[in-house]
Amino acid sequence: MKKKMLSLVLAGAMMATVLTGCGSTGADAGSTAEGTTVDATEDTGADNAETDAAGTESADATDAAQTASAGGTFKIGGIGPLTGGAAVYGIAAMNGSQIAVDEINAAGGICGMTVELNFQDDELDAEKSVNAYNTLKDWGMQVLDGCVTSGCSIAVSAKSAEDQIFQLTPSGSAVECVSNDNSFRVCFSDPNQGSASAQYIGENGLASKIAVIYDSSDVYSSGIYEKFAQEAANQSFEIVTAGAFTADNKTDFSVQLQQAKDAGADLVFLPIYYNEAALILKQASDMGFDVQFFGCDGLDGILGVENFDASLAEDVMLLTPFAADATDDLTVKFVTTYNEKFGETPNQFAADGYDAVYTIKAAAEQAGITADMSNEEICTALSAAMTQIKVDGLTGAGITWDASGEPTKAPKAVIIKNGVYTAM
Amino acid sequence: MSFAAHLINGISLGSVYALIALGYTMVYGIAKMLNFAHGDVIMIGGYVVFVTVSGMGMNPLASIIISMAVCTILGVTIERVAYRPLRGASPLAVLITAIGVSYLLQNIALLVFGSDTKAFTNVVTLPNLELFDGQLVIKSVTIVTVIVNIIIMVGLTLFVRKTKIGRAMTAVSEDQGAAQLMGINVNGTIAVTFAIGSSLAAIAGVLLCSAYPALTPYTGSMPGIKAFVAAVFGGIGSIPGAFIGGILLGVIENLSKAYISSQLSDAIVFSILIIVLLVKPTGLLGRKIQEKV
Numbered sequence: 150m151k152k153k154m155l156s157l158v159l160a161g162a163m164m165a166t167v168l169t170g171c172g173s174t175g176a177d178a179g180s181t182a183e184g185t186t187v188d189a190t191e192d193t194g195a196d197n198a199e200t201d202a203a204g205t206e207s208a209d210a211t212d213a214a215q216t217a218s219a220g221g222t223f224k225i226g227g228i229g230p231l232t233g234g235a236a237v238y239g240i241a242a243m244n245g246s247q248i249a250v251d252e253i254n255a256a257g258g259i260c261g262m263t264v265e266l267n268f269q270d271d272e273l274d275a276e277k278s279v280n281a282y283n284t285l286k287d288w289g290m291q292v293l294d295g296c297v298t299s300g301c302s303i304a305v306s307a308k309s310a311e312d313q314i315f316q317l318t319p320s321g322s323a324v325e326c327v328s329n330d331n332s333f334r335v336c337f338s339d340p341n342q343g344s345a346s347a348q349y350i351g352e353n354g355l356a357s358k359i360a361v362i363y364d365s366s367d368v369y370s371s372g373i374y375e376k377f378a379q380e381a382a383n384q385s386f387e388i389v390t391a392g393a394f395t396a397d398n399k400t401d402f403s404v405q406l407q408q409a410k411d412a413g414a415d416l417v418f419l420p421i422y423y424n425e426a427a428l429i430l431k432q433a434s435d436m437g438f439d440v441q442f443f444g445c446d447g448l449d450g451i452l453g454v455e456n457f458d459a460s461l462a463e464d465v466m467l468l469t470p471f472a473a474d475a476t477d478d479l480t481v482k483f484v485t486t487y488n489e490k491f492g493e494t495p496n497q498f499a500a501d502g503y504d505a506v507y508t509i510k511a512a513a514e515q516a517g518i519t520a521d522m523s524n525e526e527i528c529t530a531l532s533a534a535m536t537q538i539k540v541d542g543l544t545g546a547g548i549t550w551d552a553s554g555e556p557t558k559a560p561k562a563v564i565i566k567n568g569v570y571t572a573m
Numbered sequence: 574m575s576f577a578a579h580l581i582n583g584i585s586l587g588s589v590y591a592l593i594a595l596g597y598t599m600v601y602g603i604a605k606m607l608n609f610a611h612g613d614v615i616m617i618g619g620y621v622v623f624v625t626v627s628g629m630g631m632n633p634l635a636s637i638i639i640s641m642a643v644c645t646i647l648g649v650t651i652e653r654v655a656y657r658p659l660r661g662a663s664p665l666a667v668l669i670t671a672i673g674v675s676y677l678l679q680n681i682a683l684l685v686f687g688s689d690t691k692a693f694t695n696v697v698t699l700p701n702l703e704l705f706d707g708q709l710v711i712k713s714v715t716i717v718t719v720i721v722n723i724i725i726m727v728g729l730t731l732f733v734r735k736t737k738i739g740r741a742m743t744a745v746s747e748d749q750g751a752a753q754l755m756g757i758n759v760n761g762t763i764a765v766t767f768a769i770g771s772s773l774a775a776i777a778g779v780l781l782c783s784a785y786p787a788l789t790p791y792t793g794s795m796p797g798i799k800a801f802v803a804a805v806f807g808g809i810g811s812i813p814g815a816f817i818g819g820i821l822l823g824v825i826e827n828l829s830k831a832y833i834s835s836q837l838s839d840a841i842v843f844s845i846l847i848i849v850l851l852v853k854p855t856g857l858l859g860r861k862i863q864e865k866v
Contacts, residue, residue, distance in 0.1 A: 234789060236688045365836050393836045397795055400785040403582035404830040411575045424690045428787050435701065436578075436710045454787075456627045457692035 220261035221520030225250070225509060226290030227268035227502075228281045228305060229297030234424060235273045237450040238498045242297045242319050243268040244491050245502030248483065253506065259513045262520055264506075271296060275304035282308055290314065291527055292513075294505050297498065299323035299339075299369050306332045313525040315532060317509055319501035322446070323368045327554030331528050333535050335504045335544060336470065336497075338555060339369055342445045343376030343420065345560040346468050350443060351384030355466075356416030358389045360409030362402060362429060363420050365393035373420035373445055389414050394425075402429045403436065410438045419444040423451035430461040443467070449496045452568060459568035470544035471497035472563045472572040483543055497544065504542035511538040578709055579831045580824060585715035587823020589784055591722050592777040593800030594807065594815035596770045599729065602810035603746045603766040606664065609671040610651060612797020613678035614771050618644045618778030619788050620682060623691055633696035641775040648771025649764050656767075657760060675794070682790035690789050693782035718780045722816055725773060729812050738765055746810075799826075802846055808859025817857060 227246055229239030250266045258264055267288055269281035278301035285293070293309055293316040296302040302321030309316040310329035318326050318334045322342065327334050337345065350356060361377065364370035374391070381388050389412035392405030406429065409417055417433075417440050419426050426448050433440065444467040451462055473484050473494045483503060487495040509531075515538050516530035535550045542548055545558030563570040593615060600608045618640045625636035655674050659667050699713035733739040741762045744752040753759050781796060782788050799822065807818025822842060829841040849857065 232683060233688045234690070234791070395836055395839065398826075398839055400787070400796070401582070401586050401827070403585070404579060404827055405835060407575060407578050407582065408831065424787055424789070427690065427692060428785060431786055435712055437703070453689070455689060455691045456623070456694060 220258060220263060223259050223262040223264050223513070223518070223520070224289050224291045225264060225266050225506065226282075226285035226288065226293050226295070227266060228271050228278055228285070228293070228295035228301065229268065230273040230301075231268070231270035233272040233274075235298055235422070237423075237453055237496070238320065239270070239273075239297045241450075241496050241498035242295075242502035242505075244487065245483075245495060245499030245504075246294055246319070246506050248486055248490065248499075249503045249506035249510075253510055259510045260518055262518075264510075266294070266506075271298075271301050273298055273301065275300050278305050279308060286312065286314070291524055292509055292531065293317070294319065294502070294509065296321055297502075299326055302326040302332075303368075313528045315509075315524075315528040317505050319505040320446070320498050323372055325368075330552075331532055333508075333532075333550055333554040333556075335501045335508060335542070335548075335556060336446065337558075337560070339372030340376035341555075342468060342560075343373040343378075344380040346373070346418065346420070346443065346445060347377050347380035347384055349468060349560065349562055350416065350418075351381075351386060354385070355443065356414075356441060357386050358412065358414045359386050359416050359418055360389055360405075360412060360414035361391040361418045361420070362405045362409070363391070363393055364395065364399070364422075364425065366395040366397075367421075369447065370421050377418065377420065386416075399425050400428060402432050405429075406433050406436060406438055409440070410436070414440060416441045416443055419448060422447040423449070423454065427451055427454050427457055427461075430465070431458075434461055441466070446470070446497055449498070452565065452570070453493070453496070459565075462565045463567070465565045466562055467565075468560055468562050469497045469570075470558065470561055471495075471500035472561060472570055474570060475572055479541070480543055500543035504540065504544050504548070507542060508535075508538070508540050508548075511540050575831075579827050581709065581711055581715070583824035583827030584719070584820060585712060585784065585823070586827060587803075587820035588715060588718040588722055589777070589781050589796065589819075590800045590803045590822050591816045591819025592718060592725070592773070592780060593796055594804040594819045595722070595725055595729070595812065596773040596777060597801055597804040598807075598809055598812060598815040599773065600766055600770040601804070602812075603742045604656075604763045605746065606656065606667050607671060607801070608656075608767075608770065609668070609797070609801075610674040610678060611770070611774055612793035612795075612800070613675045613682075614644050614648055614651075614774040614793070615778040615781060615797065616682060616788075616790060616793035617647060617678060618775035619693065619782040619792060620686055620691075621775070622696065622779050622782070623693055623788055626696065627691075627694055633698075637696065637776070637779055640779065641772040644771040644775035644778075645768045648767040648774070652764055652767040657763075660760075675797075679790045679794065686790065688790065690787050693786040693788045695783045695786060696779055697783050712784070714780065714783045718784065721776060721780065722819075725776075726812055726816050729769075732769075733812075738762065742766060799842075802843070805856055806846055806849060808856030811856070811858040814856055814858035821857075 227243060229242050230236050231239045246266055250264045253264050269284055271278035271281045278296050282305045293314055295318060296305050297320050299321045302318045303325045306316055306329050310331055316332040320336045321334055322336050322339045324338055361374055363374040390408045392408055419442055442465045446469050448467045449469050452459055484495060512531045512534040515534035518527055536552055540548045548556050548558045550556050563572055596611050621640040621643045622636045625631040625639055626633055651674055655670050659670060697714040697717050701713050702711040733742055741757045744757055745759055745762045749759050803818040803822040804815045806822060807814030825845060826838050826842050830838040
């Protein structure tokens with residue numbers, strides 16, 4: 150008891166020193182080495198913990214200062230759809246972010262500051278997203294981990310640029326999501342997904358005649374389609390039909406499927422969300438159209454549709470940066486924790502959320518963020534630090550960013566076999 | 574061959590619109606009000622079947638009967654609580670209330686069942702009809718929907734013409750005040766209308782979700798609006814008009830998707846609606862009602 154009191158007092162006394170210490174070390178690291186990685190930082194954290202375990206008085210105090218709220222709090226706001234048609238994405242990203250926050254807090258926080266995550270619902274509605282943003286701003290958000298979806302991200306990024314709050318979207322993939330200097334993303338952009346899909350199909354010789362069914366009223370879907378069509382010109386296959394649908398007309402796909410069938414397509418590319426894709430798979434099977442389906446990250450979640458006949462999705466391929474059955478340590482650990490906490494297998498949005506928080510941590514440590522910095526200062530410092538860090542995350546090893554906000558990482562594809570995602 | 578396929582798919586879509594439009598037209602024809610919550614009663618009907626069949630493993634037929642019962646009670650309750658107190662109010666107030674009820678039902682469903690899509694189990698387990706070596710597939714649910722449409726259409730017509738309560742409905746639709754003077758219980762008659770309209774909604778919900786097996790709290794809203802258009806197209810208040818309007822709407826929608834533009838299909842459908850209304854304001858089969866001076 151007495152020891153605890155002592156360490157608290159010491160912690161209080163040392164708080165300022167520790168904070169400035171962290172700040173200056175971070176800045177030093179930033180100026181000396183471009184290639185500082187998260188691993189390196191994490192190692193230091195682990196070393197600290199070992200020293201603590203050895204148990205000298207001063208180390209104990211330092212540790213207390215780093216873990217206790219006495220070190221200040223670092224407030225990360227999150228926005229995504231927690232209810233509504235896209236809730237699967239928002240909830241997954243929130244849960245993934247929460248796991249990362251818990252891990253970071255257990256390991257001493259960011260620069261000694263305890264991380265607090267406040268995740269708000271936007272119901273996939275741009276207007277509600279801006280409302281959620283304002284709520285978070287009143288709460289004292291320092292960094293924004295969001296939004297989860299493209300449309301909302303774009304709406305909010307106008308506000309965050311105005312207020313100079315650093316924004317990192319885990320999964321907002323439309324080009325415009327990162328058009329401001331303060332906004333970055335973890336996932337691929339739509340164009341990148343489109344061209345990566347075309348390259349993947351072409352290089353692996355999956356098909357020669359391709360039909361596309363896309364949502365022309367959705368920026369995500371039409372963005373991917375445009376780049377896919379551009380890249381298709383350089384590939385060995387041809388696009389035989391491109392059937393569009395709109396948000397008001399998304400239950401009946403018989404015409405688009407019939408056109409694909411008549412054109413002799415051997416692969417149907419679905420750059421759409423899983424709700425419509427589930428209907429398309431069902432209708433294709435009803436009309437006896439047996440064809441290979443290939444999708445992007447929007448298809449992730451199709452197996453989570455309640456009562457969905459998983460045999461319909463057999464052999465469906467999708468381009469996604471995350472496969473839950475991968476065997477690397479980081480993925481295994483994440484999937485186990487996620488399963489324990491939330492009782493389901495995480496999808497790639499959970500992984501994006503997890504990586505987003507670790508990316509914020511890496512950038513914050515690179516920039517040497519301290520509790521007394523204003524949002525503008527944090528924003529400028531983090532934006533500069535983003536181009537210097539390299540993150541080994543769940544969604545890719547050695548992810549780097551350029552000043553435009555786009556990440557660089559290698560695409561992966563998974564195929565659904567016996568009702569589970571299997572890495573290809 | 575592909576034209577035939579598009580045509581059949583159009584009829585398949587249209588038969589669902591027609592089924593929903595029958596409910597709209599029934600209520601409008603008698604109570605002279607647009608029940609915008611009809612599409613959402615359909616959604617509730619779908620959820621009841623989903624819960625009883627997929628959740629409790631009940632027999633589909635039994636679950637459809639339960640769903641009809643639930644929707645009937647729901648429809649009568651909505652009428653009693655939200656519409657009856659507004660009987661004397663302006664039609665605009667009733668219309669706005671109906672929109673309010675529609676949102677209320679959607680949000681209740683959102684709260685109870687959550688937002689994620691539920692894959693509906695097709696309750697029509699008959700095999701699909703395959704013609705020309707599987708070149709042309711007619712889904713069994715389409716055949717069932719068309720047959721159900723015809724049965725309901727004939728049944729409703731007979732009911733309205735031959736039964737006492739049916740004739741009371743006709744009387745109420747022509748003049749509520751005069752009907753009351755003749756000793757007809759207007760409130761009771763309108764309540765029965767809502768009961769029938771809502772139990773039809775349950776059937777429509779089951780067949781809609783069997784044909785397009787994605788169930789969300791918003792499942793009923795867009796088909797509801799399209800079916801409303803179909804009812805106006807065919808002549809709102811006319812029972813055969815709802816059927817013909819629904820089928821035509823589905824066929825036009827699918828053919829314009831196939832041969833003109835898949836993105837412009839809705840624009841084309843609604844343009845045709847405008848033209849029909851300009852040329853024939855009462856819709857295809859609507860009766861012209863002479864205003865007495």
